[in-house]
Amino acid sequence: MCALTLGHDELFVDIEATDPKALSSSIGRQLRDGAIRFPFIYSRDLYDLFADLFEEEKDYLSSEETMRLLQAIPCGVFQYGRYIIGPSGLTEAQSGRALRFSKRVPAFHCSDPVCRDLHSVVFSTGHNAEINSQQHKLVRYLESLETPEADWTGLAMELNNLSETHFGDHWIAPMVTLLGDCLGLEELRTLIAELGDSQPIGERPELLEMAPWHSDQTIAAALDKLVLAGEIVVPEGEVRAPISTGHLRSGAYRLQPQLGSQGVRFVSGDPGLPTLRQRELIRKLYLSGNDDDRHELD
Ligand SMILES: [Zn+2]
Known part of the structure; x- marks a missing residue:
């Protein structure tokens, strides 16, 4: 009590x-x-x-x-x-x-x-x-x-x-939902092995339990690597999104992890977020104090 x-x-x-x-x-x-x-x-x-x-x-x-x-x-x-x-x-x-x-x-x-x-x-x-x-x-x-x-x-x-971290636009959405809902059993095994477990055994729950030992950044990077290397095959045009755990999103922008042919992305239901992200990118690339960069932007 x-x-x-x-x-x-x-x-x-x-x-x-x-x-x-x-x-x-x-x-x-x-x-x-x-x-x-x-x-x-x-x-x-x-x-x-x-x-x-x-x-x-x-x-x-x-x-x-x-x-x-x-x-x-x-x-x-x-x-x-x-x-x-x-x-x-x-x-x-x-x-x-x-x-x-x-x-x-x-x-x-x-x-x-x-x-x-x-x-x-x-x-x-x-x-x-x-x-x-x-x-x-x-x-x-x-x-x-x-x-x-x-x-x-x-x-x-x-x-x-x-x-x-609540308002961060790059605050990574719960990666475990992507692994649990969108990877086949063999794909999940490949990913866990890539993360450092040499002989991952067990079914989906046992494999999934090993994933949160690593940070979401590490998991996303490992998944990117496997998809780009073709070890996990995601055909062009295919977008995998969590279904059973589609309600588990993170941060103020309710980010959801998705998997495509280029790897992992974090999508928000807020239609304004892409514009904000683009502004942030431009600010980082061009407006960080270097005049040459600013002229190039102009
Ligand atoms: Zn209904």
Whole structure:
């Protein structure tokens, strides 16, 4: 309950007395045992299973239905800061990343023949979990206190350093979505090998879990290299874009990674962004203080 509420006027957690290693190994063990479950949302596992399990279109799954679905699909891959969640539990990456789980997951196409959207369904946790029946007591108690509530969530966001990169036009969109949705199994194996794992084994979830160890820049560069060398074949005119994870975009410009015959690009739904990028490019090339460059531009 303390971890869910974080604090009131004071923090509920003693940071200095906390043992992050013990916490992470406990969470890792529960992930491996299946006591904590995240859905595998990449590729088509969830989509196909949803179509097999449910006849009707659904907006919401009961906790029993959620469990049925979770038990039949592989363990999901997500990342919170430096911690990667995956089939082998919890591992620590070299660089931080925000690839967060949401209870709303894309799952089906509707029967409307002109609608092309991938519709979402909302998972639910067990209402009978003890913590849910207790939590209102804490809320009621905190509301009765005279001391005002401090903004701990705001501080946590600040520490996460989210604001610094949020408005960058080159802030790289979540590359894992491109790998998970748009690469074949062999292509994914080739990429993981290129990133430094000599003998990548396993299926899509195990392979995908290895990718976030590397920064998005490194992954994008490796993918560029493989596509340009023809080791991953993307014919001219083909553009691969995430479908199942098309909703996971990054930054203020909602960037999405796509793969074409020239490698990786980051596309925004904002029609103004290409103009801004072009202006930035011209400014960098010509307006950085060199008069000759400026005359050439004129
Ligand atoms: Zn629809």
